[in-house]
Amino acid sequence: MSDTNGVINALTIDVEDYFQVSAFSRHVSRAEWDHLPCRIEQNIDILLGLLERQHTKATFFTLGWIAERYPTTVRRIVAAGHELASHGYSHRKATDQQPAQFLSDIRLAKTILEDISGVEVKGYRAPSFSVGPANRWAFDCIGKAGYRYSSSVYPIRHDHYGMPGAPRFPFESHPGLMEVPITTSRLLNTNLPAGGGGYFRLLPYALSRWLIRRVNHLDQKPAVFYFHPWELDPEQPRVSGISAKTRFRHYVNLKHTERRLRRLLTDFKWDRVDRVFLAQP
Ligand SMILES: [Zn+2]
Numbered sequence: 001m002s003d004t005n006g007v008i009n010a011l012t013i014d015v016e017d018y019f020q021v022s023a024f025s026r027h028v029s030r031a032e033w034d035h036l037p038c039r040i041e042q043n044i045d046i047l048l049g050l051l052e053r054q055h056t057k058a059t060f061f062t063l064g065w066i067a068e069r070y071p072t073t074v075r076r077i078v079a080a081g082h083e084l085a086s087h088g089y090s091h092r093k094a095t096d097q098q099p100a101q102f103l104s105d106i107r108l109a110k111t112i113l114e115d116i117s118g119v120e121v122k123g124y125r126a127p128s129f130s131v132g133p134a135n136r137w138a139f140d141c142i143g144k145a146g147y148r149y150s151s152s153v154y155p156i157r158h159d160h161y162g163m164p165g166a167p168r169f170p171f172e173s174h175p176g177l178m179e180v181p182i183t184t185s186r187l188l189n190t191n192l193p194a195g196g197g198g199y200f201r202l203l204p205y206a207l208s209r210w211l212i213r214r215v216n217h218l219d220q221k222p223a224v225f226y227f228h229p230w231e232l233d234p235e236q237p238r239v240s241g242i243s244a245k246t247r248f249r250h251y252v253n254l255k256h257t258e259r260r261l262r263r264l265l266t267d268f269k270w271d272r273v274d275r276v277f278l279a280q281p
Contacts, residue, residue, distance in 0.1 A: 007216040009223040010180070010277065011270040012085075012151065013047065014125060015040065015062035015077075018230035020091050022128040023246045024239050030090070033065070039236055040066055043229035044073050048080050050232075050258065054265040057081050059273040061125040061151070061226075064089030064109035071116045078117045083272035085123035086110050086147070093130035094138045094152070103141040110145060122274055122281075125226075126152035129182065132163040136173075143174035148278060151224060154182040156193050164191060169221050170277055180277050183223040185211040196226045201253040205260045209267055216268070222276050225264070231257045 019028045019036045028036070051058060060077050062084060067074045078084050089109040094102055106124055113121045124147040131138045131152040142150045150173065155166040166181060168191065173179035184191035193199045194211035215223045230236055234254040242250075274281035 005216045005220065007220065007222050008269045008271050008276055009212070009216070009225065010273045011056060011058040011265075012125070012224060012226040012273060013058055013060050014087055014226060014228050015044070015060050015066055016087060016091060016228060016230075017066070018233070018236045018250075019239060020063065020065075021228075021230075021250065022091070022093060023250065024242065027239060027241050037237055038069070039233055040229060041070055041073050043233050044077065046232055046258075047229055048076065050261065051082070051265075052080065054262065056265050056270045057083070057272050057275075058270065059083040059085050059123060061085045061087040061123065062113060063087045063091055064105075064112045065091070067109075067112050067116055074113065074116050078119055083123070083274050084113055084117050084119060084121055085125065085273070086113055086121050087125050088127060091127045093128050094126045094135055095130045095132070099137050099141055102138060103145060106142065106147070107145045110147070122148040122278065123180075124150045124152065126150070129154040129163075133165070139173040139177060139179070143177040147177065149178040149180055149273065151180040151182065151226075151273065153179055154193070154195070154197075155184050156191050158193075169219070178277065180224055180273060182226060183212070183215055185214045186219075187214075195224050198249045198252070200225075200227065200260065201231065201257055202249075205263055208260075208264065212268060223268070224273070225270075227257070227261070232261070 017040050086109045089105045110121050153163050153166045157164045170180045182195035185194040212223045
């Protein structure tokens with residue numbers, strides 16, 4: 001039984017492989033990416049099957065780097081009725097780039113994804129939600145690159161990302177560009193993360209369900225939830241040399257993600273970001 005107060009939420013997937021996550025960037029160089037065993041094809045297969053069985057469509061924020069190497073996977077995502085969106089080309093955080101560099105990275109990703117898929121790519125998500133008060137110029141670049149929306153802000157406090165003062169619900173970040181933040185639930189003057197990430201794997205599922213219900217019922221708004229294909233893959237090769245904290249965050253409860261996602265997709269209604277938020281998808 002779904003219990004979403006009639007609200008349809010937005011389900012999003014950041015399409016990158018296990019070795020491309022920002023927390024590993026000091027341990028796995030970009031030169032190594034081409035030589036590591038890639039798990040993206042099989043993990044996207046598992047995910048597409050899961051979404052089909054749950055009759056759910058989602059938005060896939062895909063890296064240009066992945067799309068170039070796995071064009072068939074990109075086309076399968078589109079053929080299954082999901083929205084193809086951009087996660088940039090090289091998975092460099094916006095905060096680690098100059099505006100010109102950032103603009104060319106997100107333009108390149110849009111071109112590659114559109115050439116492969118033949119559909120317009122409307123949405124962009126910055127790696128590690130790396131748009132914040134210090135680099136508002138990034139919104140101008142995202143608009144200039146021709147995107148219609150961005151989902152690059154997580155309005156929480158976190159050691160690696162977050163823009164705690166940002167609006168919790170969609171706002172115009174640049175003329176003609178809508179920012180669709182990851183969902184938080186407001187409790188005791190604090191924004192609690194309710195839109196996925198390590199929290200979804202670390203904490204009991206019932207907490208995620210309670211937080212999303214609060215957003216659907218109290219705020220009467222759609223939630224935006226995200227996860228990665230590698231979070232469904234307990235067999236992924238282990239990256240060595242990382243800190244205990246990073247290891248814990250990346251590997252905790254991987255074997256439970258698929259079951260939890262099935263519950264999440266059953267308990268709430270979900271659709272693509274463009275259909276949930278854009279007036280004219
Ligand atoms: Zn990412």
